[in-house]
Amino acid sequence: MTRTDPSRISCDLCIIGAGSGGLSVAAAAAQMGARVVLVEAGAMGGDCLNTGCVPSKSMIAAAQAAHDGEGAPDLGIATATPRIDFAAVHAHVRRVIAAIAPHDSVERFESLGVQVVKAEARFTAPDEIIAGTQRIAARRFVIAAGSRAALPPIPGLAEAGAYTNETIFDLTERPEHLIVIGGGPIGLELSQAFRRLGSAVTVLERHVILPRDEPEAAELVRRRLRGEGVDLRESIQIDSVRRDAAGVTVGIEDRDGKRSIAGTHLLVAAGRQPNVERLGLEAAGIVFTPKGITVDAGLRTSNRRAYAIGDIAGGPQFTHIAGYHAGLVIRSALLGLPAKVDYAALPWVTFLDPEIAHVGLTEAEARKQHGSVTVLNESFARNDRAVTEQETEGFIKVIAGPRGRILGATIVGPHAGEMISLWGLAISRRLKLSAIAGMLAPYPTLSEISKRAAGQYYAPVVFGPKVRALVKLVQKYLP
Numbered sequence: 001m002t003r004t005d006p007s008r009i010s011c012d013l014c015i016i017g018a019g020s021g022g023l024s025v026a027a028a029a030a031q032m033g034a035r036v037v038l039v040e041a042g043a044m045g046g047d048c049l050n051t052g053c054v055p056s057k058s059m060i061a062a063a064q065a066a067h068d069g070e071g072a073p074d075l076g077i078a079t080a081t082p083r084i085d086f087a088a089v090h091a092h093v094r095r096v097i098a099a100i101a102p103h104d105s106v107e108r109f110e111s112l113g114v115q116v117v118k119a120e121a122r123f124t125a126p127d128e129i130i131a132g133t134q135r136i137a138a139r140r141f142v143i144a145a146g147s148r149a150a151l152p153p154i155p156g157l158a159e160a161g162a163y164t165n166e167t168i169f170d171l172t173e174r175p176e177h178l179i180v181i182g183g184g185p186i187g188l189e190l191s192q193a194f195r196r197l198g199s200a201v202t203v204l205e206r207h208v209i210l211p212r213d214e215p216e217a218a219e220l221v222r223r224r225l226r227g228e229g230v231d232l233r234e235s236i237q238i239d240s241v242r243r244d245a246a247g248v249t250v251g252i253e254d255r256d257g258k259r260s261i262a263g264t265h266l267l268v269a270a271g272r273q274p275n276v277e278r279l280g281l282e283a284a285g286i287v288f289t290p291k292g293i294t295v296d297a298g299l300r301t302s303n304r305r306a307y308a309i310g311d312i313a314g315g316p317q318f319t320h321i322a323g324y325h326a327g328l329v330i331r332s333a334l335l336g337l338p339a340k341v342d343y344a345a346l347p348w349v350t351f352l353d354p355e356i357a358h359v360g361l362t363e364a365e366a367r368k369q370h371g372s373v374t375v376l377n378e379s380f381a382r383n384d385r386a387v388t389e390q391e392t393e394g395f396i397k398v399i400a401g402p403r404g405r406i407l408g409a410t411i412v413g414p415h416a417g418e419m420i421s422l423w424g425l426a427i428s429r430r431l432k433l434s435a436i437a438g439m440l441a442p443y444p445t446l447s448e449i450s451k452r453a454a455g456q457y458y459a460p461v462v463f464g465p466k467v468r469a470l471v472k473l474v475q476k477y478l479p
Helices: 020-031 046-050 053-068 086-104 106-111 185-196 215-227 319-334 363-370 384-388 416-428 433-437 448-462 465-477
Strands: 002-005 008-016 036-039 115-117 121-125 128-131 134-143 147-149 177-181 200-204 231-233 237-244 247-254 257-263 265-268 272-274 306-308 347-350 355-360 374-379 395-400 406-413
Touching: 008 020, 008 115, 008 319, 020 036, 020 046, 020 106, 020 134, 020 319, 036 134, 046 053, 046 086, 053 086, 053 185, 086 106, 106 115, 134 319, 177 185, 177 247, 177 257, 185 200, 185 215, 185 347, 200 257, 215 231, 215 355, 215 395, 215 406, 247 265, 306 319, 347 416, 355 416, 363 395, 363 406, 374 448, 384 448, 395 448, 406 416, 406 448, 416 433, 416 448, 433 448, 448 465
Parallel strands: 008 036, 008 134, 036 115, 134 306, 177 200, 177 265, 200 231
Antiparallel strands: 002 008, 121 128, 128 134, 147 272, 237 247, 247 257, 347 355, 355 406, 374 395, 395 406
């Protein structure tokens, strides 16, 4: 770094936000020789490490252990009801965060040559920010300030003191009855986890659960959650929220009229909003909306010096997207190479049991874009590994275009998230179904379901009359 006075810093790259995307840019840029300043007012690691992916998946793992502890009668295993120590679950979540935190720490990034400023950043000009007592001038800026849980405009909600993903993991005592507003991935993951950990759970969804996923996937999850005792209510209107000494009461209206639901705790998981308000973006000439900072295909803002990545860029809100954005910005801002966002092979996973994993287009999206498509379905009930483990509820659904071009895939079942990357690679490399159908898959594995699904595309030809006639002809003259 070069300094003209103690309060002023000049650098090649200034990154605002030490979440997944910002940390990825900072680490790569510093190791590539750039002068880097990283500004973060809150906890290093951002939402993913502290209040998102890491704690939620840690809690899900504990909930899965509790569920597994109930035994497997179909496998001949019977056990007593597991004893759940919720305070110990909380401690487990904190241990996991603490184990990962050093990788995202100030000390690690300073060791890489990054100057870390622990303060809130605000633009004062197109090429300068103020952070605490320091002014930072940079050739390029990367805004990676993330998003936060949104509170819908429900009367009484703001006063009721609802939990969000940012506070729910602070609980050390198990909720007796958790009411969840929102039937998206976050709401449903935590609903199933808390139910398996012994809480009564009610989910309130204004429309339908998991609207971005294939309807068959949402229906399977709907059955599973209700089978586990989650009170799942869709197509309802929430009129009010009121807190009293006993807990919280939510007033709803559905097809049967108005009613109230009383619980001890309330979790809101009804979307997220970008952290744009306190950045002074107007002073930098950066255009933004309530949905986020406006960027072009290369993630550049209206200020040519500044990029925006991750949730604040207004696109898909996934940790791996922030990492993907980081790679594009490094390519553009540091190397001067062309970079353009391409979401054709965007994967996402909802970490329920069963998992839902998706990449590319859904059937509805594919039909809208391409007209006629081929839909291939294969059930885990026909997968030998799934049968041996009695985990046969689930399927793979593949969408293909002309000449076997892969447009999208959904897997619902055990370890679906681990299997979807194959289809993402196929889409990104423009492979056809023949590549998947012809691969050699080990037996018995769950991944064989992908090969079987792809093989269905060619079955009508391979086992059709023309091939049958050809085989007879060849056999007649074959020595």
